Amino acid sequence: MDGLFKLTAGCFSRNRKENIESAHVYGVPEQNCCSSYEDLIKLHNTEFDALIVLTPTNQHYAAISSCLAHGVTVISEKSLVTSLKEAKKLAELQAKSNSYLCVTYNYTGYPMTRELRALVQQGALGEVQQVMLEMPQEGFIRLDTNGNPVIPQKWRLSDSTVPTVSLDLGAHLQMFIEFLTGQDVQEVIATTNSYGNFTEIDDSVSCIARYHSGMTCHFWYTKAALGYRNG
Missing domain, CATH: 3.40.50.720 (NAD(P)-binding Rossmann-like Domain)
Known part of the structure; x- marks a missing residue:
């Protein structure tokens, strides 16, 4: 670019x-x-x-x-x-x-993201105390025209120490908070679930995170929200 x-x-x-x-x-x-x-x-x-x-x-x-x-x-x-x-x-x-x-x-390269960070850093929005971020997608709950599950890439259907959905989607949301506010997360509490077609992996996460200023963030990201296409 x-x-x-x-x-x-x-x-x-x-x-x-x-x-x-x-x-x-x-x-x-x-x-x-x-x-x-x-x-x-x-x-x-x-x-x-x-x-x-x-x-x-x-x-x-x-x-x-x-x-x-x-x-x-x-x-x-x-x-x-x-x-x-x-x-x-x-x-x-x-x-x-x-x-x-x-x-x-x-x-982080999107002009709107850069503009929002500038507003936060300038104090134009006041003190950031609460943030809610969500990233819903439907990839793991979609069906094809014959009513069969749409199969994603094989590597997406295997969880490791950190669930793949967190590495794929959750990382974006945490990046947004750190990029926009410059704050590091201090504590996190979360629930993980499997609502889609592939029950062997987690596909949905809801969590609350606390940052060093006392700011709290609510995150929701999922691959099992029907009607939400990626992009």
């Missing part, structure tokens, strides 16, 4: 045909189309300056830790990893390396 980056190499798919086709679409030379992130890392310093990790969150730790071990600058899609344990390990690796690690949250 800002014209400061150019895509020069990549690993776009485990499927060789799709990988090469994607490289052609993005204008990446075929010799720089790698079959794995390990091969991609080998091109560091010769073909690229930073590596972007856009895989499912449960695959982030292996790729990012390998990048840090080789001194590669990493730009990771949110969420960074799936647990506090993995996050602490990456922090240790990053501290020992000469590389840079950051996480992107796409909604």
